[in-house]
Amino acid sequence: MPVPVFLHGRSVRLEPLAEHHVEALAVAAGEDRGDYSFIPVPSGVVAAERYVADALAAQAAGLALPFATVRVADGLVVGATRFCELDYWQGPVIWPPAPRGPLGDPLTAVPDAAEIGGTWLSAGAQGTGINTEAKLLMLRHAFETWGVRRVSIRADARNTRSRAAIERLGAVLDGVHRAHTRGLDGAVRGTAFYSILDDEWPQVRARLEQRVAADSVADGERPLVSA
Template sequence: MTGPWFEQPTLTGKYVRLEPLTLAHAADLHRAADDPTLFHWTWRPIETVADATEYIRHALDDPQRLAYAQIATESGAAVGTTSYYQLDPLHQSLAIGYTWLSRAAQGGRINPEAKLLLLRRAFEDLGAVRVEWHTDELNAHSRGAIAKLGAEFEGLLRKHRRRADGSWRNTALFSMIDDDWPLARAQLEARISE
């Protein structure tokens, strides 16, 4: 697919740089996978560089996904990934997800700044009117993090996706619309500057 919605520029902040994910990030992502529970809801643990390579190949093979490496600007190392997916220029909507961040990099400014960069591109550069997030209804950590961004919980999509163990998950659906963006942007900027 072509057009601005499917372009993938590097997005640079003070604490994080989002650059298109490539196989060259495998060694860093293997090191960043410092806690197997990071992948409890999404993927099997990354225990080797080969596992990280497989994870990257899977992301790159998805035609509906623009995957980014999250690079800590202080170290220059990839500390996780995040993606745009379900890009729909006709209806001016997209989703943000497939996000994981090294346990060592959590709780700081990297995640809120990464979301600020992604949301700014979505709303201000692409003209999106809606951004969605999807997570397992049982993933309380993810649900809390999404809500903290200023996204609104819209409900559950029942039996929406299969989990890695084959069971069906209900998906918690969150959204942010363009009307929400000015306040959410101000809150994210304040979190980053604290």
């Protein structure tokens, strides 16, 4: 499984999620919870402890690589994100296709495909450009360090803000799985699946780098909230 890394940008730093982030995550999530209708965001310290423990358990199992999102200007934790759905294609072809773990030493293995998910930001960090640069850092790591063939992002099909933000990244809609699962409100929801392929990455990267360099965000942009 991929080893934890620090990803450094101009306005944001992604740190490997750890137990010492618990209290800061609880504070960030408690600023204003009005935008958290479509993704579970911990409420309070106890919930944040469980959130971090679950994320670290997924990391230990080789299923995810979670980060704390830190604002460089003041060093405050302003949210979280992660790589998940790590998929490895090495070895003999299996049928039917199914996600599988790495062959050989899991500490040196890198995935062939990954998903970015579980992303949320505090109210004060929304619309500041932090999300755009964080996605640039993660996509660059996935495509240029790991050499993945695909990065996927998904969202509740009802979450028009999140879907618009994903599309602004340059991701392509693969389709909507109708009646895919239950949402946080208990209703049966569809899930919109998006992806960026390795041959699309240079164009996507150029677009994101221009946005980050300009230190501006498109009008009406909200945090990329994916689940």
